[in-house]
Every structure is written in structure tokens, then in C-alpha cells.
Amino acid sequence: MRIAVTGTPGVGKTSACSKLAGMQVYRVYDLVEEFDAVTGYDRKRKTKEVDVAKLAKAVSKMEGDMVLEGHFSHMLKPDLAIVLRCSPKVLEKRLRKKGWDEKKVRENVEAEAVDVVLIETLENVPEVFEIDTTDMKPESVARAIKRIVSGERQKYRVGHVDWSEEVLSWF
Ligand SMILES: Nc1ncnc2c1ncn2[C@@H]1O[C@H](COP(=O)(O)OP(=O)(O)OP(=O)(O)O)[C@@H](O)[C@H]1O
Ligand SMILES: [Mg+2]
Numbered sequence: 001m002r003i004a005v006t007g008t009p010g011v012g013k014t015s016a017c018s019k020l021a022g023m024q025v026y027r028v029y030d031l032v033e034e035f036d037a038v039t040g041y042d043r044k045r046k047t048k049e050v051d052v053a054k055l056a057k058a059v060s061k062m063e064g065d066m067v068l069e070g071h072f073s074h075m076l077k078p079d080l081a082i083v084l085r086c087s088p089k090v091l092e093k094r095l096r097k098k099g100w101d102e103k104k105v106r107e108n109v110e111a112e113a114v115d116v117v118l119i120e121t122l123e124n125v126p127e128v129f130e131i132d133t134t135d136m137k138p139e140s141v142a143r144a145i146k147r148i149v150s151g152e153r154q155k156y157r158v159g160h161v162d163w164s165e166e167v168l169s170w171f
Helices: 013-017 028-034 052-060 088-097 102-113 116-124 138-149 164-168
Strands: 002-006 025-027 038-042 047-050 066-069 080-085 127-132
Touching: 002 013, 002 116, 002 138, 013 025, 013 066, 013 138, 025 028, 028 052, 028 066, 080 116, 080 138, 088 102, 088 164, 102 116, 116 127, 127 138
Parallel strands: 002 066, 002 080, 025 066, 080 127
Antiparallel strands: 038 047
């Protein structure tokens, strides 16, 4: 089975997946380089532009069970996707700690607040689950990912994460 671990930048995908012992994990950032899928550089957003279709095609030829970890892993035709979530307030702290500039922090906090990655994932992947990582350590997030993979899924159904109350308190 191909599992995508996705979510807004900074939610903790890499941290959680580094604790996934016994599973083959690929970082999407590494695959982009390996399969030569960079098409340019977006100076304004300081990010690489990626040919997602080319990357998806290359990934589809890889064999075996795998976890694809990265913020657009849900675009690489996985069988199942796990969207890591984080309360916007806490995400803001995590992103600032990473040293990101104000604009990039705001852009991502807003995206998390209005479920951008979740919606895109629901549009592209047949089975989708969510983990609220706000009060979890990366080790616990990794355990939750393993539970979902092994079929313990009820707790992680889409819809149990809702930032609307927090967002409304901004006004
Ligand atoms: N569960 C957690 N609790 C507290 N802090 C965390 C947790 N997971 C990650 N962090 C911290 O948040 C920051 C972002 O984590 P990480 O790099 O794993 O996110 P990411 O989702 O992989 O981001 P990107 O999409 O940019 O690769 C790091 O500074 C990390 O130490
Ligand atoms: Mg990462």
C-alpha cells in the first residue's frame, strides 16, 4: 500500500515520519531531486517549482509498500492519505521557531485554518484520515500513523478536526 503523509508546511510530517521504524519512508523533497522534477524556482515564495505529473509518473513505477512524506505527497496517487493537522496558534509557533519570515508564517497558518491541504487531499485520494498533532509528540504521531495503517481508523475519520472556533476568536 502507498500511504501519503501530508499537511501544511510545519505541521510535523518529517519529525513524525522519522520515528516510523519498520516502514519504507520516502521524503518527497528527495524524490523531486532523484527524479529530476524541478522545473524552476519561485523567487517570491522562495520554493522550487515541481512538475507534479512527472514526479507522480516516476513514483508510480516504484515497487513495494511505502510512505510518501511531504506537503504534496497527496498528489502522487497514494491509496490512502493521512493529513497531519495542527492548531493555527501552535503552528504559528512551530513555524516561527523554524525561522520562517512573517509572510510565509501567515500564509501557512491561514492555509491550515481553512483546511487547504485537507480539501485538496479529499479531491485526490480515495481514503483520507486526519491526526490532530497539536498536543502530541512526534513519537505519538508516528504511533497514530501505524494504527491507521493497521486498520484502527475510527478515531481518525475526516471531520473531527475543526479550527473554526479558534479562527472566529481572531475577529
Ligand atoms: N509534534 C510536535 N510537537 C512539537 N513540535 C513539533 C512537532 N512536530 C514537529 N515539531 C517542530 O515543528 C517544526 C516543523 O516540523 P517538521 O519540519 O517536522 O514539519 P514538516 O511538516 O515536515 O514541514 P515541511 O513541510 O516544511 O517539511 C520543527 O521545528 C519541529 O521540531
Ligand atoms: Mg518536512
